[in-house]
Amino acid sequence: MAGTPSTVRTNSRLIKWIDTRLPLFTFVQDAAIDYPEPRNLNYFWNFGSLAGTMLVIMITTGIFLAMQYTPHVDYAFSSVERLMRDVNYGWLLRYIHMNGASFFFIVVYIHIFRGYYYGSYKEPRELLWMLGVVILLLMMATAFFGYVLPWGQMSYWGATVITNLFTAIPVIGNPIHTWLLGGFAVGNPTLNRFFSLHYLLPFVIVGVVGLHLIALRQHGSNNPLGIAVKGPQDEIPFHPYYTIKDMFGLGVFLVIYAIFIFYLPNALGDPQNYIEANPLQTPPEIVPEWYLLPFYAILRSIPDKLIGVLALFASIFILFLLPWLDTSRVRSSYFRPIHKWVFWLLVIDVFALGTVGAHRPEGAYIVVGRIATFYYFFHFVILLPLIGWFERPLPLPESIAAAVTKKTAAAPGAAQSGAVS
């Protein structure tokens, strides 16, 4: 027979026959079974596949929710209530989807901070990182559109505040605002298009995730030591080592996720959203979902509208520049004595911003908000380049294998000395 015969490891002649014509089995064998990964990946490397799992869960539940939902201002709220009360397991689908948004962001934020700590964005993985930032932006847009759909008070007023951000643009801001809404205020045309976009964007995310994975496979995964793989002794096949590790991590994650779905389904939401949208009554306080609070705090901390909006967008777009703002040639913070600690300042800063974003801009919250906003940009624009210049990194190990085997060789000795004393 002409052409290359299938290299898939199987005794089944049917699979071989199919694989010669449509190499699906070869693809899976290469991508998920034989695929070599660095042998030292820790549990923080679980969060990429966890994010992929969350995307599948969100799309699956979303398709079934859309079968019950009516995107009209007069029916949207009651169609969601009907889903909760009358549709078989409608409450379950909705709580999986609703809490899924939160857990998707938890996973992705940990994934991002993992990338930041271990320098996963550095050459040659800059585009891999930037595609990740694109996915984050698409996720934020999708989450925002989705939050508008139940047509509660927070849906309506959140949509009003966020779409009004565009009116800060000089001259063309107001026409853009009207064009986005399809009217002079958030209304039925707005709800319809947001539903359409909420259904569309997840599939755009799937596409960008595909590019993200192509870019990942080009140079392989980074690893906790941040040094390049030098040969087969540094690697182990994906299956069974990382399939089992990913599965175990997924199990732990799903237990926590299920606790929220079944016992705390509304803990992460806002009770205001169980009141139907009223265009003539602004709720006492408008707050976005928790995962957008740090960015909201940056918006509110600046007492000028245009600069506030620019700072909000800059706080996310600055991540595109991270590969060049970090001037250190060492990837992993494990070998960076100063950055190792400065990393945690950013974590604290983001948590501080999140807390400020959840409260009215009064008293101490204004002061903390402004300091934290200043620090956020200071960290990326000033601190990071400077540390890269002045920091003296620790010596890097020869190879992943050398570092790992040294550790395991030392371990029994340590246990012995423990037994003696």
Place this chain on the structure above:
Amino acid sequence: MADLAHGKPGAGTVPLADHAPTTRRDFLTVAGYAIAAVGAVCVAWPILDSMNPAADVLAAGAPVDIDLSRVQPGQQIVVLWRSRPIFVVNRTPELLKTLQDPRDISLLSDPNSTAPQQPEYATNWHRSIQPQYLVLVGICTHLGCIPSFMPQPNSVSPGWLGGYFCPCHGSRYDLSGRVYSGVPAPYNLPVPPYRFLSKTMIRIGENPPDGGDFSLESVEQI
């Protein structure tokens, strides 16, 4: 030709394409791309323009008539015009006095209404046609929330003279919709076009006969 085969530049290589003289084929290629670009724009425009307000949405923006005799002194009513809340306030002489209080004026960001947030006929200290009746678009110029009507002195903070307080991000306006400085809102609350039909009837959405052609599309910020 041996040079070419080895990929070495030098004498004997054929001239590169960009040094070749412009031909009819180049012209046709450029013209073809240009027509395709025009076609792409022609296709994109109807799609993008379909997202603008539709005819029924625009038709819902017809003028609204309001009977002022039913608005008690010190009271505010809210009516909808073009799906936006319109505040109509019957200001008492005491409330009007606060608008000229130097303490109030010194704290305002645009006390003389220089930004084009109102029609010419409302560009005055009371920002209205008649001082007694205030007509405003009740949408905060920061991010579009509806400011709360807080006419009672000291109700928002000590020294508060009465005015509007936005619950979302803390913007403050006085009782003519003029924004205080040091708050996130950049502009005064807009005044919609309106005119008196009789002593007690106003029509929101129409200018007075001699009032020019003001519309909300021309304001700086809604």
